[in-house]
Amino acid sequence: AQSVTQPDIHITVSEGASLELRCNYSYGATPYLFWYVQSPGQGLQLLLKYFSGDTLVQGIKGFEAEFKRSQSSFNLRKPSVHWSDAAEYFCAVGMDSSYKLIFGSGTRLLVRP
Amino acid sequence: GAGVSQSPSNKVTEKGKDVELRCDPISGHTALYWYRQSLGQGLEFLIYFQGNSAPDKSGLPSDRFSAERTGGSVSTLTIQRTQQEDSAVYLCASSLDRGAHNEQFFGPGTRLTVL
Numbered sequence: 001a002q003s004v005t006q007p008d009i010h011i012t013v014s015e016g017a018s019l020e021l022r023c024n025y026s027y028g029a030t031p032y033l034f035w036y037v038q039s040p041g042q043g044l045q046l047l048l049k050y051f052s053g054d055t056l057v058q059g060i061k062g063f064e065a066e067f068k069r070s071q072s073s074f075n076l077r078k079p080s081v082h083w084s085d086a087a088e089y090f091c092a093v094g095m096d097s098s099y100k101l102i103f104g105s106g107t108r109l110l111v112r113p
Numbered sequence: 114g115a116g117v118s119q120s121p122s123n124k125v126t127e128k129g130k131d132v133e134l135r136c137d138p139i140s141g142h143t144a145l146y147w148y149r150q151s152l153g154q155g156l157e158f159l160i161y162f163q164g165n166s167a168p169d170k171s172g173l174p175s176d177r178f179s180a181e182r183t184g185g186s187v188s189t190l191t192i193q194r195t196q197q198e199d200s201a202v203y204l205c206a207s208s209l210d211r212g213a214h215n216e217q218f219f220g221p222g223t224r225l226t227v228l
Contacts, residue, residue, distance in 0.1 A: 004155070006155075009153075032213045032214055036219075041221065042221055043116075043117065043204060043206075043219035043220050043221045043222055044156075044204070044206075044219040045219070046216055046217075046218075049216070051214055090155060090156065092156075094213025094214065095213055096212075096213065096214075098213060099144065099161060099163070099208075099211045099212055099213055099215075100158055100161070100213070101156075101158070101213060101217065103148075103155035103156040103157075104155050105153070105154055105155040106153075106154075106155055
């Protein structure tokens with residue numbers, strides 16, 4: 001069965017520091033990959049997505065993610081974190097044969113001033 | 114409004130009561146999804162509507178849960194005889210069409226607390 005693992009429940013970084021959030025998936029073919037962000041009291045907002053082509057994708061708010069087939073990973077990165085980036089981040093996997101998204105359990109990002 | 118809206122934003126109920134949660138999708142979106150987000154968990158798929166097709170109810174956790182979508186637009190998720198384990202945030206999303214490649218736009222959710 002398809003699954004998504006986000007191994008870090010919480011991550012704390014200092015403002016201005018770089019960030020990498022990990023995501024690993026289990027799926028036989030190349031999936032559709034997504035990163036969503038959820039701010040307190042808000043719905044989920046799409047940061048970026050990967051379907052095919054260039055394995056490094058750029059998203060909104062200065063985020064990027066790299067698809068690595070050999071590692072079944074789709075890690076999210078940002079070179080310099082802002083205090084407003086504090087939120088919960090969800091990785092999700094979709095499949096060509098289905099409309100369903102499988103979500104990871106999320107990583108909560110805390111930003112130190 | 115331009116986005117997905119949900120009401121109420123918060124709902125506190127007593128165990129055993131029925132609750133109704135409402136979702137207004139983005140106009141023109143044919144696909145509508147309900148998810149449940151329990152504390153510390155990711156999103157759990159509940160149900161999916163696509164146009165006039167029969168909904169996919171495979172994620173509903175028990176027969177106390179049901180949902181309908183009237184006129185291909187507004188959807189209502191009903192939980193009968195609520196239990197404490199039903200406490201969660203219920204999120205609704207819509208997309209232009211079916212298929213995982215279609216971006217899902219999420220509402221702000223309804224936080225349900227069952228006492």
